Amino acid sequence: MKVQNFRTHSGDPSSGLSHSACPACDAAPLAGALAASRAGTAAAGSAGQGARLTLSLPRIHCSSCISGVERVLSSYPGVTSARVNLSLKRANVNAAPGVRGDELVRALIAAGFEAQELDAAQLGQTEGERTGRDLAMRVAVSGFAMMNVMLLSVAVWSGAADATRDLFHWLSAAIALPAVAFSAQPFFRNAWTGLKARRLNMDVPITLAIVLALGTSLWETALSGAHAWFDAALSLTFFLLVGRWLDHRTRAAAHSAAAELSALEVARAIRLDPEGDEVEVPVSELRPGMLIRVHPGSRMPVDGEIVDGRSELDRSLLTGESDQVFAGPGGMVSAGEVNLTGVLTVRATAVGEDSSLRRLAGLVAVAESGRSRYNSLADRAARAYAPGVHALAGLALAGWWIATGDPRLALNIAAAVLIITCPCALGLAVPAVTTAASGRLFRKGLLVKHQTALERLAEIDTVVFDKTGTLTRGTPRPVELMNHDRRNLEVALALAEGTAHPLARALVRGIRDGGLTAARVSELREVPGYGTTGIWEGVEVRLGRGSWVGAPDARTTATWLRIGDERPVAFVFEDAEREGAAEVVAAFRARGIAVELLSGDAVEPVRTLADRLGIADWRANVLPAAKAARIEALQQEGRRVLMVGDGLNDTAALAMAHVSISPASALDAARAASDIVLLGSNLEPVAEAVTLAGTATRRIRENFAIAAAYNVVAIPVAMLGFATPLLAALAMSLSSISVSLNALRLGRDRARGAI
Numbered sequence: 001m002k003v004q005n006f007r008t009h010s011g012d013p014s015s016g017l018s019h020s021a022c023p024a025c026d027a028a029p030l031a032g033a034l035a036a037s038r039a040g041t042a043a044a045g046s047a048g049q050g051a052r053l054t055l056s057l058p059r060i061h062c063s064s065c066i067s068g069v070e071r072v073l074s075s076y077p078g079v080t081s082a083r084v085n086l087s088l089k090r091a092n093v094n095a096a097p098g099v100r101g102d103e104l105v106r107a108l109i110a111a112g113f114e115a116q117e118l119d120a121a122q123l124g125q126t127e128g129e130r131t132g133r134d135l136a137m138r139v140a141v142s143g144f145a146m147m148n149v150m151l152l153s154v155a156v157w158s159g160a161a162d163a164t165r166d167l168f169h170w171l172s173a174a175i176a177l178p179a180v181a182f183s184a185q186p187f188f189r190n191a192w193t194g195l196k197a198r199r200l201n202m203d204v205p206i207t208l209a210i211v212l213a214l215g216t217s218l219w220e221t222a223l224s225g226a227h228a229w230f231d232a233a234l235s236l237t238f239f240l241l242v243g244r245w246l247d248h249r250t251r252a253a254a255h256s257a258a259a260e261l262s263a264l265e266v267a268r269a270i271r272l273d274p275e276g277d278e279v280e281v282p283v284s285e286l287r288p289g290m291l292i293r294v295h296p297g298s299r300m301p302v303d304g305e306i307v308d309g310r311s312e313l314d315r316s317l318l319t320g321e322s323d324q325v326f327a328g329p330g331g332m333v334s335a336g337e338v339n340l341t342g343v344l345t346v347r348a349t350a351v352g353e354d355s356s357l358r359r360l361a362g363l364v365a366v367a368e369s370g371r372s373r374y375n376s377l378a379d380r381a382a383r384a385y386a387p388g389v390h391a392l393a394g395l396a397l398a399g400w401w402i403a404t405g406d407p408r409l410a411l412n413i414a415a416a417v418l419i420i421t422c423p424c425a426l427g428l429a430v431p432a433v434t435t436a437a438s439g440r441l442f443r444k445g446l447l448v449k450h451q452t453a454l455e456r457l458a459e460i461d462t463v464v465f466d467k468t469g470t471l472t473r474g475t476p477r478p479v480e481l482m483n484h485d486r487r488n489l490e491v492a493l494a495l496a497e498g499t500a501h502p503l504a505r506a507l508v509r510g511i512r513d514g515g516l517t518a519a520r521v522s523e524l525r526e527v528p529g530y531g532t533t534g535i536w537e538g539v540e541v542r543l544g545r546g547s548w549v550g551a552p553d554a555r556t557t558a559t560w561l562r563i564g565d566e567r568p569v570a571f572v573f574e575d576a577e578r579e580g581a582a583e584v585v586a587a588f589r590a591r592g593i594a595v596e597l598l599s600g601d602a603v604e605p606v607r608t609l610a611d612r613l614g615i616a617d618w619r620a621n622v623l624p625a626a627k628a629a630r631i632e633a634l635q636q637e638g639r640r641v642l643m644v645g646d647g648l649n650d651t652a653a654l655a656m657a658h659v660s661i662s663p664a665s666a667l668d669a670a671r672a673a674s675d676i677v678l679l680g681s682n683l684e685p686v687a688e689a690v691t692l693a694g695t696a697t698r699r700i701r702e703n704f705a706i707a708a709a710y711n712v713v714a715i716p717v718a719m720l721g722f723a724t725p726l727l728a729a730l731a732m733s734l735s736s737i738s739v740s741l742n743a744l745r746l747g748r749d750r751a752r753g754a755i
Contacts (some may be wrong), residue, residue: 113196145179232729311342342528466645467599
C-alpha cells in the first residue's frame with residue numbers, strides 16, 4: 001500500500017517527488033471504473049437527448065404489477081426504456097422528445113394501472129408517509145366500527161326479536177355502511193382498476209366478499225330477517241387492512257439509493273471566463289471543455305482533468321478507502337470527490353448526465369429495479385387464488401339456486417363462501433412473521449427495510465464483504481505510538497496541529513492522550529499536498545508525505561517526520577478490525593456459506609486482513625463497477641449473494657446482490673441500497689440474522705399451510721350451506737388469529753435458544 005502522508009505541494013520539481021498510489025485511487029477513479037457500466041445504462045444515456053419522465057404508481061404492490069407497467073410503457077411509441085421501482089412506486093421512462101407524460105399516464109390508466117406524472121419539486125412528504133398514515137386511519141375507523149357493531153349484535157344474539165332486532169340491525173347498518181365505504185377504499189379502488197383492465201387481482205374477491213356481506217345484510221334487514229352480517233363485513237375490512245398496514249411497515253424504511261446519490265451533486269460551480277475571472281454559475285450551464293475552479297473543502301461538480309494546482313482529494317465516498325490521494329496537473333477527478341487543501345483548476349470532460357456520479361446512479365437504479373422483480377412467497381401463493389375463489393362462489397350460487405329455487409338462500413351461501421375464503425390469513429401470513437422477525441432483529445441491532453429481505457436472506461449461499469468501514473472500523477489510528485522518542489512525538493505534535501488532515505488529527509489525539517505537549521516550532525507552514533514544515537531549535541522539521549521528507553517507500557499507511565538531516569521516522573497507522581468480524585466469518589464458514597472479500601484498498605492490507613480472518617477468496621484494487629460485475633457473475637452462476645458494504649463504491653453491488661446489509665455508519669446511498677442496516681458496531685448479529693431468516697421463512701410456509709388446511713375444511717362447510725356469513729367471518733377471523741399466533745412463535749424460539 002502507498003505511504004499516506006499529508007497535504008499536497010504547490011510544486012517543487014527539484015524535490016524529486018514521486019507518488020505511486022494504488023490503482024483504486026489514481027487511475028481515473030470513477031471515470032474508468034464505471035466505463036463498464038455504460039452498457040448497462042445505454043438506454044438512459046441514449047435518451048439524454050430525449051425526454052426523461054417519472055411517473056407515480058401509487059397502487060402497484062407486486063412483481064406482476066411491475067411487469068405489466070413496464071410492458072405497457074415499453075410498447076408505447078417513442079419509449080426507449082422503462083424501469084419500475086417498487087419501493088418508491090415510480091416508473092422512470094426514457095423516451096423520444098415528443099412523448100409527453102400525460103400520454104403515458106392515459107395509456108397506463110387504460111391498462112388498469114393508476115398513474116400520474118410526478119412533479120418532484122412539489123413532494124413535501126413522501127408517498128410512503130402518506131400511505132402509512134392513510135392505512136392507519138382506515139384501520140382505526142374499521143376497528144372502532146367493528147367493536148360497536150359487535151356490541152349491538154350481542155343484543156340480537158341474546159334473543160332480541162321483531163322491532164327491537166330490526167332496530168339494532170338498522171343501527172348496525174348506519175355504522176357499518178359509512179365505515180366500510182371509507183375504510184375499504186384501497187380494496188375497492190384496486191379491484192375496480194383491475195376489472196376495467198379485464199384482469200383479476202387479489203382485491204376483486206375481497207371486494208366481492210365485503211359487498212356481498214353488506215348487501216345480504218341490508219336485504220335481510222329490509223325483509224325483517226333474523227340475521228344480518230354487518231359485523232362480518234367490518235371484520236373482513238379490519239383484518240385485511242391490518243395485514244396491508246403490516247406489509248407497508250416493512251416497506252416504510254426502504255428508500256432509493258439512486259435518489260440518495262443526488263445529495264452528492266453540486267448545484268453551483270465556479271467557472272473561469274476567458275479573462276480568467278471567477279463566475280459562479282449553475283452546474284446545468286457547464287459544458288465539456290470549460291475551466292472550473294475548485295476551492296479547498298468543495299466537492300467536484302464535474303468529471304475532468306486537473307490543469308493547474310496541487311492538492312489532496314478525499315475519495316472515500318467513491319472508493320470506500322479513507323486514504324487521501326495526491327492530485328496535480330494531468331490527474332483525473334470525478335464528480336462527488338472532495339478537494340481538501342489546494343486550489344485546483346479543472347477542465348471539464350463530462351458533465352450532468354454523462355458524469356461518473358450520474359452513471360453510478362443509473363447503474364444502481366437498474367440493479368434496484370431488477371431486485372424488485374423478486375417473487376415473494378405471498379406472490380407465488382396468490383397467483384391462482386382469485387379465479388379459484390370466484391369459481392367456487394359462482395358454483396355455490398348456481399348450484400343452490402338451481403337446487404332450491406331460492407335466490408335469497410343461494411346468495412347467502414355464495415356470500416358465506418366468499419367470506420370464508422377471503423384471503424385474510426393469506427394477507428397476514430407474510431407480514432405477521434416479517435413484523436415479528438423484524439422486531440426481534442431490531443432488538444439485536446438490525447433494521448430490516450425491505451419486505452422480502454428475510455426471505456432472500458434465508459436463501460444465501462455466498463457472502464461478499466467490503467473491507468474498509470465494514471470488516472474494519474474505517475478510522476486509522478497510530479500503532480505503538482508511545483514507543484517513539486519523546487522529542488519526536490512533541491515535534492510531530494506541533495507540526496500535526498498545523499493541519500486538518502485526517503491522519504494528522506489522529507496523530508494529535510494519540511500524542512495528547514499520552515500526556516505530551518507540543519514542542520516550540522516557529523514559522524509553521526502547510527505545504528498543500530505534502531505536509532507541514534517549520535523551524536525547531538534552528539533546524540527545519542517536516543511532517544508529511546514520505547517522498548517529501550526523503551523517506552523510502554513503505555507498504556503501510558504512515559506519515560513521516562524528519563528533523564534536520566536526521567533519518568526520517570515513520571508514524572504507522574492501522575485500521576482496526578470491526579468487533580465481531582472474525583466471529584461472523586467463522587460462523588458463515590461453519591455453515592458452509594462461501595465468503596469473499598472485495599476491496600478497493602491495495603493488495604498488502606487486504607491480504608493481511610484476509611489471512612487474519614481466514615478468508616481464502618479475496619481481491620484488492622477493486623473498483624465500483626468491478627464489484628457490481630463480480631456480484632452479477634456470481635449470481636449468473638446460480639449463487640445467492642449477501643453483500644455487506646458501506647461505501648458509495650459498494651452501492652451498485654449492494655443494490656445488485658440478492659440481499660444486502662450495510663452498517664449504520666455507511667454513506668446514506670449505501671444504506672438506502674441495502675435491505676438491512678446494522679445499527680451497532682458488532683458484526684456478529686449478521687450471522688444471527690441469517691439463522692433467524694431461515695426460521696422466519698419456515699414460519700411463513702407454516703402459515704400458508706395453516707391457511708390451506710383451513711380452506712380445505714372451511715370451503716366444503718360453506719358450500720354445503722352449514723355456515724352463515726357470520727360464522728364464515730368468525731372462521732376467517734380464527735384463521736387470521738392462528739396465523740398471527742404462529743408468527744409469535746419466533747419469540748418462543750428465542751427462549752429455546754434457536755439463535
